[in-house]
Amino acid sequence: SNPGKLPLPPGPKPLPIIGNIRDIPLGVPQWELYEAMALKYGDIIHLNVLGQSIVVLSSLEAINDLLEKRSAIYSSRPRSTMMHELMGMGWSLAIMEYGEEWRRVRKAFHQHFNANEADQYHDIHVYCAHSFLRRILRTPEDLFTHTRHLFAKSIMKVTYGIDVKEENDPFIFHAEQTIAAFNTAARPGRYLVDLMPVLKYIPSWFPGARFQKDALYAKDMSQKMVNNPFIVVKEREHSGDAEPCVVARLLDEVPDGPRREEEEDIIRKAAGIAYAGGSDTTVSALQSFFLAMTLYPSVQLKAQAQLETVIGPNRLPTPADMQDLPYIVAITKEVLRWKLVTPLAVPHTTTESDEYRGYFIPKGTIVMGNSYFILHDPAVFPDPHEFKPERFLHEDGSLNPDVLDPTAACFGFGRRICPGRAFAQDSLFSVISSVLHTFNITHAHDLDGNKIPVLPEVTDGLISYPKPFACSIKPRSAAAEAMVRSTE
Numbered sequence: 001s002n003p004g005k006l007p008l009p010p011g012p013k014p015l016p017i018i019g020n021i022r023d024i025p026l027g028v029p030q031w032e033l034y035e036a037m038a039l040k041y042g043d044i045i046h047l048n049v050l051g052q053s054i055v056v057l058s059s060l061e062a063i064n065d066l067l068e069k070r071s072a073i074y075s076s077r078p079r080s081t082m083m084h085e086l087m088g089m090g091w092s093l094a095i096m097e098y099g100e101e102w103r104r105v106r107k108a109f110h111q112h113f114n115a116n117e118a119d120q121y122h123d124i125h126v127y128c129a130h131s132f133l134r135r136i137l138r139t140p141e142d143l144f145t146h147t148r149h150l151f152a153k154s155i156m157k158v159t160y161g162i163d164v165k166e167e168n169d170p171f172i173f174h175a176e177q178t179i180a181a182f183n184t185a186a187r188p189g190r191y192l193v194d195l196m197p198v199l200k201y202i203p204s205w206f207p208g209a210r211f212q213k214d215a216l217y218a219k220d221m222s223q224k225m226v227n228n229p230f231i232v233v234k235e236r237e238h239s240g241d242a243e244p245c246v247v248a249r250l251l252d253e254v255p256d257g258p259r260r261e262e263e264e265d266i267i268r269k270a271a272g273i274a275y276a277g278g279s280d281t282t283v284s285a286l287q288s289f290f291l292a293m294t295l296y297p298s299v300q301l302k303a304q305a306q307l308e309t310v311i312g313p314n315r316l317p318t319p320a321d322m323q324d325l326p327y328i329v330a331i332t333k334e335v336l337r338w339k340l341v342t343p344l345a346v347p348h349t350t351t352e353s354d355e356y357r358g359y360f361i362p363k364g365t366i367v368m369g370n371s372y373f374i375l376h377d378p379a380v381f382p383d384p385h386e387f388k389p390e391r392f393l394h395e396d397g398s399l400n401p402d403v404l405d406p407t408a409a410c411f412g413f414g415r416r417i418c419p420g421r422a423f424a425q426d427s428l429f430s431v432i433s434s435v436l437h438t439f440n441i442t443h444a445h446d447l448d449g450n451k452i453p454v455l456p457e458v459t460d461g462l463i464s465y466p467k468p469f470a471c472s473i474k475p476r477s478a479a480a481e482a483m484v485r486s487t488e
Ligand code: HEM
Pocket: 093, 094, 095, 096, 106, 109, 113, 273, 274, 275, 277, 278, 279, 281, 282, 285, 341, 342, 345, 346, 347, 348, 410, 411, 412, 413, 414, 415, 416, 417, 418, 419, 420, 421, 423, 424
């Protein structure tokens, strides 16, 4: 209902029934389409897709006014029949609707991943960064596999105290299959059942009901992902040989009594989302780092010069060195700004109708913060498409706190803001500084000695990655190689 007959926010004119579906064609990154619309219509735009209202906010002011100050009604998630019901992924904090269960799971997660707890994971970040160095030393051509393994390793260790295998690990397999199914289902329009929920009653044997088979497989994988490692911790607790980890600590805090089972379920869900929320995102950021280093050799040289001066030839950097390595910190910030992992963050939905600047925002509207637009504003970040860590630094090389920090937009907003952001930044710093200290990343060459061209292109989707590219990764010196081997 719109009792005041207020207008909707501006936006491209919708057609009858299909609305603005033709204004957001598949195959073009949505954030580029919304950038053009923001330049035309302003920082709040409205679209209608088959009757579903979508609002895109393209300024920190509008985001702050709605997603922060009115977060009580701007913090839910769109409901997907495929994901919530058929794939049985309703346990996932990231897609859970706003309410009591979300609050409890989020609290359990936040308790052990918030910024104040971050320091206790530094040793694990270093341990995993070293393992990554050894893997790229052995098979640099498998860089993309190694980036995935790196974050799987650190999250499984921190969350469950589990040391994953170097190859063919079953926990990684279940998690990766779940994430792949999630990413497919998150693509708007991928499954018709999300537009016509009644299709969920079609049996899996019915011709054309491929989505039911996809859903059954995803459900099996996601249950294994969230249950199996949790069972390992419980069994270890039972036999008295629990490894220190987030799940063990949370379980220890639960008093015995009638609510124990319910509390354990909250912990199981909070732990399950760590891998799903933390792996693909951090993987994408690290792949962007390798892309940037291939394309911007002068940045790499400056970073290596700072590492030589501050760390020297006899050891590897750790997160404790962060304050002495402003150029590396600036690289980490620029990685998160340059090629955003989630250019439109993750959509929120409104749980009540609202009025803003004289516009009507209906209940159930999907609201997106345009992080990409904010972090590519040329007035704030000159030459926004260039990779320039210097933009975050004073002339003397120290960090300039007056420049907008990418964390203002790259980790989402309001009550749903990424609760793993401190963990992600420490983890990225550890691996980026260690790689720069020991390896040179350059263009790869083909068999005829020609440089293989690299374009700074990214994929479309909720999580965006650099498109596959070739690069050469070699130890900086025999001493650097020896240092990597010595971490074994
Ligand atoms: C570079 C790395 C990362 C980026 C860019 C990133 C980005 C985001 C964004 C944009 C959101 C949605 C926020 C919103 O709805 O407004 C989010 C949610 C979330 N992230 Fe991250 N994230 C990263 C790493 C991590 C890590 C390492 C973890 C876990 C250790 C994690 C756990 C989560 C969880 C659990 C949520 C769901 C929160 C909720 O819906 O209440 N993320 N992240």
